Amino acid sequence: xxxxxxxxxxxETLLGHYFQSHEPDPAFIAQLRPTLLTTAxxxxxxRPGFSWNWPRRNWRYAVATALLLIIxxxxxxxxxxxxxxxxxxxxxxxxxxxxxxxxTRALEEPAVHSEGGISFQVEQFVASPSDTLIGIHITGLxxxxxxxxEPIYVQWEDPDGRRNGLRMRKAMVIATFPPCPSExxxxxxxxxxxxxxxYEPLPLDVNQIQILWKIYGMVPDAAPRETWTLDISLTQxxxxxxxxxxxPGYSPLSAEDSQYGIKVTVDRVFFDAxxxxxxxxxxxxxxxxxxxxxxxxxxxDTGDLSALTYFSNDLDINGVRIQKIPPATDGAPTLTxxxxxxxxxxxxxxxxxxxxxxxxxxxxxxxxxxxxxxTDGDPEVxxxxxxxxxxxxxxxxxxILQARIVMAPAFIQGMTKDVKAIEFTVDSASSADGKRLxxxxxxxxxxxxxxxxxxxxxELSIGRLALYPDMVRDGKIRVAVDTVVLEQQGPWVxxxxxxxxxx
Numbered sequence: 030x031x032x033x034x035x036x037x038x039x040x041e042t043l044l045g046h047y048f049q050s051h052e053p054d055p056a057f058i059a060q061l062r063p064t065l066l067t068t069a070x071x072x073x074x075x076r077p078g079f080s081w082n083w084p085r086r087n088w089r090y091a092v093a094t095a096l097l098l099i100i101x102x103x104x105x106x107x108x109x110x111x112x113x114x115x116x117x118x119x120x121x122x123x124x125x126x127x128x129x130x131x132x133t134r135a136l137e138e139p140a141v142h143s144e145g146g147i148s149f150q151v152e153q154f155v156a157s158p159s160d161t162l163i164g165i166h167i168t169g170l171x172x173x174x175x176x177x178x179e180p181i182y183v184q185w186e187d188p189d190g191r192r193n194g195l196r197m198r199k200a201m202v203i204a205t206f207p208p209c210p211s212e213x214x215x216x217x218x219x220x221x222x223x224x225x226x227x228y229e230p231l232p233l234d235v236n237q238i239q240i241l242w243k244i245y246g247m248v249p250d251a252a253p254r255e256t257w258t259l260d261i262s263l264t265q266x267x268x269x270x271x272x273x274x275x276x277p278g279y280s281p282l283s284a285e286d287s288q289y290g291i292k293v294t295v296d297r298v299f300f301d302a303x304x305x306x307x308x309x310x311x312x313x314x315x316x317x318x319x320x321x322x323x324x325x326x327x328x329x330d331t332g333d334l335s336a337l338t339y340f341s342n343d344l345d346i347n348g349v350r351i352q353k354i355p356p357a358t359d360g361a362p363t364l365t366x367x368x369x370x371x372x373x374x375x376x377x378x379x380x381x382x383x384x385x386x387x388x389x390x391x392x393x394x395x396x397x398x399x400x401x402x403x404t405d406g407d408p409e410v411x412x413x414x415x416x417x418x419x420x421x422x423x424x425x426x427x428x429i430l431q432a433r434i435v436m437a438p439a440f441i442q443g444m445t446k447d448v449k450a451i452e453f454t455v456d457s458a459s460s461a462d463g464k465r466l467x468x469x470x471x472x473x474x475x476x477x478x479x480x481x482x483x484x485x486x487x488e489l490s491i492g493r494l495a496l497y498p499d500m501v502r503d504g505k506i507r508v509a510v511d512t513v514v515l516e517q518q519g520p521w522v523x524x525x526x527x528x529x530x531x532x
Contacts, residue, residue, distance in 0.1 A: 133157040134236060134263035135274045142242075142257045145169075145249070149242055154261055161195055161228040163240070166205075168221035170247060176202060176222050180243035183228055185235050195228035236263040278308075281383075281525035289462055290314055293322070293521045295385060305334055305373040307385060312354075314362035316423070317392040320369075323516070324388035327373045329380035329527075334373040380527055387521040391467050394422045394513050400429075402451070402506040408434045408496075410449060422513045425464055428456040434496065449496045451506070463518035470512040 136154035143149075146169045153164030161183065167176050178200035184192055204219035231238070240259045244251045266274060284295035292312040299306040307327065311320045327334045354364040376383070400418045408414070411434060418429040437450040457466055471494040500506055 130157075130266045130271055133266045134231075135266055136261060137264050137270075137274065140240075140259045140261055142259055144257070147248055149257055149259070151240055151259055151261065154240075154263065156231040156263055159230060160198070161231045163224075163226040163228070165224040165226070166221055167224065170222070171249060172218060174247060175204065175219075176224060176247060178202065178224055178226055180245075180247075181224070181226065182241040182243075183231075183238055184241065185238040195231060197226060197228050199227040201225045237261070238263070278306075279528050284385075284523050284525040286521045286523045288519050288521055289517055291320070291390060291517060291521075293385075293387060293390075293523060295523055295525065298383070298527075300376050302375055305376045307371045307373070309369045309371075309385070311367045311369055311390065312364055313367065313390075313392060314364055316394060317515075318365070318367075318395070319393040320367050321391040321393075322369060322387045322389075322521075323391060324386075325371055326386045327371070328384050328386075329376055330382045331377040331380045334376060376527075381529065382524060382526055384522065384524040386523075387519055389516050389518050389520075392515050392517055394515065396420070396422060396510045396513050398510040400508055400510075402432055402508060403504060404501060404506060405504060407501055410434050410436055416453075420510070422515060425460050425466075425515055426456075426458065427466065427469070427513060428458075429469075430454045430456060451494045451496050451508075453494075464515045465518070467514035467516040468512075469510060469514070472509050472511050 134156045136151065139150055139152045141148060141150040148166075148168045150166045150168075151163065152166055153162065155162045163183070165181070170176065178197065182194055184194040186192055201224070203223045203225075205221045205223055206217055207220045238261050240261060242257045242259075244255055244257055245253050248255075264270065264274070278297045278299035280297050281295055286293055290313075294310050294312070295307060296310055297308040299308065305327065311322065313320050351368070352366040354366065356363055398420050400416075402414055402416070404412075404414060414432040414434075416429050416431055420427055431454040433452045433454065435450055435452045436447045437452070438447055451471075453469070453471070455466060455469060494508065496506070
């Protein structure tokens with residue numbers, strides 16, 4: 030009961046901060062109702078001490094009452110402002126994804142241990158009811174040394190003096206690089222590493238914890254059991270401190286565009302003084318997989334924003350997961366929703382509209398097509414081998430015209446060197462619906478068993494396959510087409526209003 034009263038008081042406080050506005054948007058009401066129903070279901074499943082004998086119909090009354098309250102609020106102050114405030118209780122953490130802030134504790138200031146030129150900084154520590162999420166940045170490591178998540182532990186001491194810890198669920202390590210002024214920075218060494226870690230939930234009564242990093246093998250001259258320790262204090266997230274602790278976000282209304290059966294939807298927008306993050310989803314018909322938007326740009330009515338980074342769904346902890354939508358009618362394809370996320374430079378806080386533009390989207394197709402290249406022995410560099418290999422990918426014709434033996438760079442045993450390779454010439458015709466061939470991924474194949482090239486032996490690149498003498502058997506080079514990438518031309522252009530708070 031206290032939870033529902035707290036929510037009512039919180040909503041009433043928020044409503045009092047705004048002025049009267051226009052009539053509610055029907056799309057907003059339609060979006061809000063399933064959200065409330067889902068939230069009620071989750072509360073019913075997770076409320077501590079909840080009695081399953083409590084009549085379920087009471088939840089329907091609670092949902093109906095909450096929905097009525099929200100509709101009244103929307104009528105009074107306008108949908109954009111209500112939604113912006115509700116969405117402030119969903120935060121975005123770079124590298125970690127979205128976090129529900131209700132019942133969440135967080136680190137107020139980064140904690141750092143620096144020694145011998147090496148810095149170990151805990152930038153984010155969020156203890157939500159479902160996960161414990163940690164973001165760490167490490168700098169100053171020796172060349173050719175990259176950190177691992179394995180020697181990082183979370184522990185605390187209970188009132189009886191016993192030490193407890195959390196089990197890690199998922200981890201991701203990403204190298205960071207300094208700004209590159211030109212294209213001549215391909216071999217640049219990283220200047221640090223971001224570690225994004227997910228652990229099981231931290232007990233609700235634990236707010237003082239320690240993060241331990243066993244540095245043997247990472248820090249020069251470190252003893253086998255030497256450990257760096259950081260003491261962490263957590264603060265309960267509230268309306269008053271959420272703006273300072275997290276990056277607030279909002280969900281634009283009806284922000285989507287469809288072209289050639291592919292729909293792009295802007296699900297959430299997060300922004301602060303350092304960056305703008307677009308959390309989107311791309312709906313594609315099967316058998317296309319892994320849609321990759323190309324030439325993505327973001328602008329506002331006050332100027333363009335420069336793209337910083339593209340990444341997909343971070344750790345996939347609390348973000349949107351891949352979803353399948355069954356066919357609507359007989360013969361229709363299954364649709365798959367794929368999450369995407371982009372980071373841009375910070376937006377002008379005076380801006381009132383944003384526009385996301387996507388020039389094209391690369392679609393991957395698993396093909397599993399095989400063919401033979403006939404040759405006498407080990408062909409020399411410069412040899413041209415005419416081919417007439419044809420197949421289609423979902424109606425798109427692919428025609429391989431020629432194989433040429435070339436020298437190409439390959440990454441072998443940690444070093445780049447030139448190796449003999451087969452370079453394929455492919456007809457680059459486009460289809461009537463705006464598709465064109467983006468790439469073909471080749472590999473070796475044998476009798477009944479496919480041999481996948483590994484980074485240590487066969488360098489696989491677009492349109493090329495490394496060639497070694499043992500690949501020629503019985504006067505033939507046996508090749509498999511694993512994946513074909515088709516580029517679907519757009520554009521997709523999505524514009525939406527930025528919610529504005531009252532002065």
